[in-house]
Amino acid sequence: MLSAAVLLPYTVSDQFIIRLAIQSGIFILLASAHNILMKVGLLSLGPVAFYGLGAYVSAILTTRYDVPFPVAFFAAGLAATAAGWVIGRLTLRLRTAYFVLVTLGFAECFRLVALNWIDMTNGPMGITAVPPPARWFVGYIPYFYFILLLVVLTLFGLYRMEHSTIGRAMQAIRQNELLAGSIGISGFRYMLLAALLASFIMGLAGSFYAHFFQFLSPEILAFDLTIAIVVMVVAGGRATLMGPVLGAIVFTVLPEVLRVVQVWRMAIFGLLLMLMMLFMPDGIWPALQRLGQRCFERVTGRRTAAVVPSSFGSPSEGFAANGSPPPVPVRVEHEVTPTDRSQTLLTVERLCVHFGGVQAVHMVDFDVKAGEILSIIGPNGAGKTTILNAITRVGPITDGKISHQDALLNGLRSYEVARCGIGRTFQNTSLFPDVSTRQNLVLAHNGLEPESLLLNLLRSNASVQAAKDAEVAADRILERTRLVPYGASLARSLPYGHQR
Structure with missing residues (x-):
């Protein structure tokens, strides 16, 4: 897929397609950034504010103060991050609904500032003659490879984060924030981290937009763009890595394809969106994954290994997906450390x-x-x-x-x-329902693992060893509780007794 993207400018002669690919790249950045928030259960109605803030900061610095593009580019990301930090600190300790309302208010306030602060933003007339990133940025091809580089770096970083302590913590918070807190995961910390990362990426996307189009006006802050970004994430597959990518491409290209029908374009677009939500409620990417799995099973005659719990709730009465009895768990002896009972x-x-x-x-x-x-x-x-x-x-x-x-x-x-080592259970069964039994136990180890973003992105020895320790501990607990046959089953599918 990456090879096809690299070769696209040399295999397509139509410059409109290259321009459309660049616009898709911008939306991939925006949708992927917004998806970080959805990974921790947050919804923002103000992505255009951070996007626009990055665009205006970069455009103003380069046109008014002759700041070099690399400096203006990162300043745009940092300015958006600072705004995300302020909003996050003010709202995330309250109910998450406050975050939605404050981001919506921030977007509207920033739009009015951009529209009326004429001395700085030139108001509705916009900022013209925004310089390109470099003199050799002539035509669409340099911009295409620049946005491709940004997309690849962003997705690579998000992939590393998703398969790390941070990604597992975000998964736990999204599924059950109360339980996540009881195993040592700070909901506020990871929500704020998600807000900062999302704001930074949106700010960079805004800077690219300003220097690509070389013109900037308050139209970039229209609420319609916020709706489009949310639709791209939800329709593509929220909380997945590739869902926002697919959603951004589909919903950038689809309106252009439908231009041939003129008057009926938006009606058909809305109808297709409704059908997607009705028949693919989890999004396009998860639906394609399920379709691919079914095709694989039909072609090979093999089913993906999974455990189907029996209705009686006994591990010995469960069966694997291929019909064979589950393995009998091995009895493991655990050492008990002597304690001073007078303490x-x-x-x-x-x-x-x-x-x-x-x-x-x-x-x-x-x-x-x-x-x-x-x-x-x-x-x-x-x-x-x-x-x-x-x-x-x-x-x-x-x-x-x-x-x-x-x-x-x-x-x-x-x-x-x-x-501090004080754990608890809840009166009502509390689990991370949409992950496996084994993954529930791995998540319970998360509070003991390194939290540093840099250590997790670089896969330091400490973070890798912590992940291995979590898996070993999870396997030991499965053996001790005789739940090995249910290790691959979703927690919500377990019999009630095993859920307890």
């Missing part, structure tokens, strides 16, 4: 949790020593879950102190408590 690990002092005038928990004291099993018993509504929520910082604390090995937990967040 106090957890201390709860005068704990109070009030909800308005209701005293759910009042003046509770207890200690938990090393190796001790302590039960909290009481009728429904007695406050048992409220105590556990307070200890793990999922719920509030009105008064009192909670300490772990003499370290105060009151001011910590749930993921920080988890990293």
Whole structure:
């Protein structure tokens, strides 16, 4: 596919097709950037603001201040990143709906600024004579290879990130943010990281746009473009790597193809979009993957290895997809480290949790020593879950102190408590439903792995070893719990007892 893209300018003589390919490249960057947000369950209605901010910063720096293009190019990305940081810091600790509304408001505010700050942006007349990236950028071919390089680098970086600690953490947050926090994954940290990366890529795309078209006006900030970007991601296949790429290409080329029908163009476009959503709700790319898998199975006569749990819920009664009995799990002996039972690990002092005038928990004291099993018993509504929520910082604390090995937990967040070694289960079954049983256990190891973006992109020894340790730990737990036959099954497909 990459080879075909590299050879495209030499196999196609029509310059319009090259121009369309360049526009597709811009939309691939925008859709891929927006998809990073969707990987953590966020929706932005302001991608055009970051895109436009990058375009205006680059255009103004090069036309008014004679800044070299490379400096202006990265300044555009950094300016968009700074805006993303401010919005993320203000909104991401609240409900995610605030992020949607603030990004929408930011896009509209920036559009009005670009339209009315005539001294800087030239208002509706736009900025003209934006210089090319270099003097030898003549014709479409240099721009084509430049955008191709940006797309390849972006997709390569996103691929490395997706198959790293960061990618697994984002997957956990998207599927179950509360559970992710209870295993040591900071939802705020990774959501903010997603916002920064998305903003940076959009800013770079905006800079390229300004220097490719060599003209910039507030029309770039139209809300229609936001809708188009969201459609590209959703229709292509959100939270996948290739889905936004395919969506960007299809929805850039399709309107041009439909120009032959003139008046009916948008009606046909809308109808095709509706049909895609009805028959391919997960997107075009996942649908193509399923189709390819079925064709492979039909041609080879083999089915993809998977485990189908039996209705009785016993591992010994399950069968693999090819009809053979599942392997019998091997019994593994685990060493138990001796503990000093006189050591106090957890201390709860005068704990109070009030909800308005209701005293759910009042003046509770207890200690938990090393190796001790302590039960909290009481009728429904007695406050048992409220105590556990307070200890793990999922719920509030009105008064009192909670300490772990003499370290105060009151001011910590749930993921920080988890990293102290305090884990929990939930009253209602809580899993990462759309990944395998084994992957659930791998995700549970995520809080112990390196979080650095650079280390994960470069695949440092520490990050690679952490991933291997997670897989080894997951396999040991599967063996210990006799769930080896269900390791490849989606967690939501397990019998209820095995889900618990």
